[in-house]
Amino acid sequence: MAGKVKEKNSEKRRVSRRYLTIFLFVMLWGVLIIVKMSIVMFAERQYWNDVSKNLIPANRTIEPRRGNILSDEGLLLVSSMKHYRIFLDFATYEKNQKRAEADQHRKDTLFERHIDEFARVINRMFPQYSVRQLRQHFITGRTSKSKHSWPLLPGVSRNLYPISYNQYKTLTGTVWLRPKNEGWFYSLESKISREQPFGTLASRTLGDMFAGKDSARFGLELSFDSILRGTPGIGHIEKVQNVSHMVADIPQIDGCDIVTTINVDMQDVTEVALRRELELVNAASGTAVLMEVATGDIKAIASLTRTENGYYEIQNNAVRDIFEPGSTFKPVSFMVALDDGKISITDSVFCEWGRYAGFGGGAVMTDAGIGYGWLDVPGIIKNSCNIGTSKLITAAYKDDPQAFVDGIYRTGINTHFEMQLIGTGAPVIRKDGYWDATRLPWMSIGYNSQMPVINTLAFYNGIANGGKMVEPRLVTEIRHEGKVVERIPVKVVRERMCKDKTLEQIKMMLEGVVDGGSGINAASRHFKVAGKTGTAQISQGAAGYRNGIRTHMVSFCGYFPADKPQYTCIVSISTSGGAAGGGTMAAPVFHEISEKVMARRILRSVSEAVDTVNQFLPAVLAGDMNSTRLVLRKLGMKPEWKESDSLTWGRVTLDSIQFRMTPIIEREGLVPNVVGMGAQDALYILESAGLRVEIAGVGRVRSQSLPGNSRFRKGDRIRINLSM
Missing domain, CATH: 3.40.710.10 (DD-peptidase/beta-lactamase superfamily)
Structure with missing residues (x-):
């Protein structure tokens, strides 16, 4: 009986030890999980936040390109442009200590050697920032808590994307902004915004978009929003050779372009004339509109209002x-x-x-x-x-x-x-x-x-x-991928007004x-x-x-x-x-607009420029007389030969209305006199004589460094100076 009790107690102790072992193992595993979670949540928080930014969802919306707004001559009045913000990374992301030290040393060396040069490069692209200001900005970023994501330009609002596509390509081609392990690693944010290449010309009529939103505010941007906007597509990301590519499952349909009646030259003439008169009389506001008679096409429309900084389009008062x-x-x-x-x-x-x-x-x-x-x-x-x-x-x-x-x-x-x-x-x-x-x-x-x-x-x-x-009428055509999909006809309101x-x-x-x-x-x-x-x-x-x-x-x-x-x-x-x-304020503006608009349309016949009174005599260079004689005869002129019809190089003088030709005699060992010749003939003669020629300027030869008929040795240098 005692043996059975002893055996049972022994079994309990073995079971208890097993449970204790399992319990301790589970507790240890739980502690390790908590420790790892703490490390991820706190010590590695920035690292995983940066990693999360690079994670791409399986399905992504493919935004269509918004259509352009074109002038009557096909010039871009409004278009979509991509702009960027660049953030510098002055610190390493390496987890391995040895590799981290090597990478940080590389970045620090690059920074110390090239910070001044880099600041000068940025200054040339963005002159509103001085070299000194940029240098201090980079030094501050290197020691900042935000050293992994330090903005390239100082004082830039989160809503601004100040770097154009061309500037971005230039910057990322420099030695400082290269892919990881080659330069300072950088991150990039981009935004597509609407740009008007001609500045504020007809800005209220063309319209604008809400900042940071794909939503039109006013003007043609708003009126034709559904046509300009296009239709989004759906795609997913695939990696090929470790490079991510967007693959379209449902392709996007880009927006259509609209062709307006606005003429850039006429719009500029209208705005300049109106602004000048408003400034002269200190007017509160002014409007000028130019219309084509037969079609009703608005060629120019300007509505300027006085502000603290001058006259600008605030509303489309017209x-x-x-x-x-x-x-x-x-x-x-x-x-x-x-x-x-x-x-x-x-x-x-x-x-x-x-x-x-x-x-x-x-x-x-x-x-x-x-x-x-x-x-x-x-x-x-x-x-x-x-x-x-x-x-x-x-x-x-x-x-x-x-x-x-x-x-x-x-x-x-x-x-x-x-x-x-x-x-x-x-x-x-x-x-x-x-x-x-x-x-x-x-x-x-x-x-x-x-x-x-x-x-x-x-x-x-x-x-x-x-x-x-x-x-x-303000819009005449709607185009998609260069093809006209709709023409907007002239609309007649009254066939007969009276x-x-x-x-x-x-x-x-x-x-x-x-x-x-x-x-x-x-x-x-x-x-x-x-x-x-x-x-x-x-x-x-x-x-x-x-x-x-x-x-x-x-x-x-x-x-x-x-x-x-x-x-x-x-x-x-x-x-x-x-x-x-x-009559004293508005009529002069009309006069200026009408005169300049009509001036650009005047096309005169070349025959009107012919002078029937005076005889035109062309200027003739010294040089190849055979070519000169041929040209003069084509012009109906008969040059007079002074010595021989067989001369090749010579000069032409004008005696009353008669051209006379005299030869240039070349003598062995003497520098040819090429003053008055064109560059091609002078170069041929001098090099044929054995001289090495340097040419400066354009036009005909005015002087030569070695005087004509002076002695020289083959291989000597001669400089000829040309001018018009």
């Missing part, structure tokens, strides 16, 4: 804001009245010498200066007479003012032109409602109605286009405005111009038109050449205080 057009509306009023037969072009009216209160309501209408007496309809338009316009229109439509508004709508000027843009302004021309005593008179001269300047431009363009109003007779009368009156009228500053000596000035006082909201300093919108709208119109242009300027007038 299509967004609505204003009372002022006197540029008077041709609309007369077109309606003439077309309805309410007035005749020969009608005259007494213009009250510039001050009239007869419309009622206590309102007093005035004209510039001392005003005018009796004027006929062309005279009213030519001098932009407010009283004359209002008296004629009021007399014609006082019993049926609604017919006047119906006539305005008939012209098409009330059309809401969306302009292939989002957020364009719509005209406000009241069609019905209560008509008090002042509404019709003031409406006839461009008040009590609001519209964007683009509507005024479209109206005048319709006049220039033979009475056909077309919608302003009767042909009325149209010719309006054209005649608009030409008179520029020919000695209020728009004389828009005239050109080279081609005919037609148009109309406008000056409108801007209402200050609830305060009306009498609130301290008066603000005016001055404008000029017209077309050129008036006898065969090609372009229509409107210039509108907002200014406060002092004298304001469309």
Whole structure:
């Protein structure tokens, strides 16, 4: 019995030892796991964070290339460019101590030997940073906690990617930024951003993207976002020979390109002319738009606003804001009245010498200066007479003012032109409602109605286009991979704005405005111009038109050449205080734009440059006389030989209108005189004589280091100096 108990206790002890051994083993294994976790979480945290950045998910979105925005001539106005941020790594990643020490020694040696040279290289690429500043930046990074990821450039925001693709390729080709184990190891972050190669030209019309987002803000970027954006693809990463490659499972579809009507040269001319006038008169803002008559294509569109740093495009005022057009509306009023037969072009009216209160309501209408007496309809338009316009229109439509508004709508000027843009302004021309005593008179001269300047431009363009109003157009084609996938046609708004007779009368009156009228500053000596000035006082909201300093919108709208119109242009300027007038502020801008636009289109025949009075005699170099004689005979000239028809080298002199040729005699052992020859002939003669020739300059030989006919030995050096 005792033996059995003893045996049982022995068995228990063996089992207990086994469990204890297993328990201790598990505990030890758990401690090791905890220790390893602690090492990974704390001691090796930075290492594994860096490793995690390089891990690539199995499936990745392949972003499509956003389409380009092109000018009418195919130039890039907006395109997608990749920009970079580079981070330097001054410390080793090696885990093995021996290899780590060797790698760190290599990096430290490279740093100490080349830091100054590297700073100079970066300074040449980014001159806003001095060499001293860059050197200190690198020294700080070497001892910083961020030495594994130190930015290449100091003070760069996390949202900025200041390094272009070309700069990136240049930098990574230097001895300092090479693959691991060859230079300083570096990490790279890239971002695709939209770039406008021509700077701020037409920037509000072209549009922009939200920073850091693939989302359009305004302009054509927003209007055509779905077309420009493209369709993303799906792919995965495969490693081939330890190099990662993206393999597309579902290929992306790149965005389409859009071709605009904007002409870079015309846009530049328009912006420069407008900015110059705004600075001259210290205006608050200004707009200028240039349109092609036949198609309605917008060749240039500029909207500049005064800022602390000058005039820049803040809003697209040309299509967004609505204003009372002022006197540029008077041709609309007369077109309606003439077309309805309410007035005749020969009608005259007494213009009250510039001050009239007869419309009622206590309102007093005035004209510039001392005003005018009796004027006929062309005279009213030519001098932009407010009283004359209002008296004629009021007399014609006082019993049926609604017919006047119906006539305005008939012209098409009330059309809401969306302009292939989002957020364009719509005209406000009241069609019905209560008509008090002042509404019709003031409406006839461009008040009590609001519209964007683009509507005024479209109206005048319709006049220039033979009475056909077309919608302003900004985009003509959509292309994908260079092929046209859609053409956007010209859209006709009105086939006939008015009767042909009325149209010719309006054209005649608009030409008179520029020919000695209020728009004389828009005239050109080279081609005919037609148009109309406008000056409108801007209402200050609830305060009306009498609130301290008066603000005016001055404008000029017209077309050129008036006898065969090609372009229509409107210039509108907002200014406060002092004298304001469309003829003195806006018309000069129109003049500059029209002159420069037409100058670039002039193509003259070469025959016009022929001088039929004076005889042209070419300059003839010394040298090969056989070639010279051949050329002169081809030009219809017969050179005179002085000694022999067999001479090879010679000189040409001009005696009156006759060329005379004399030979250059070569003597053994004497330096040839090559002064006056071209480089090819001089080189041939001198080297044939046995001289070694050095040439400096271009043109004909003006001097030679060894004088002509002086003695020399074969192999001597001679220097010949050439100039034009």
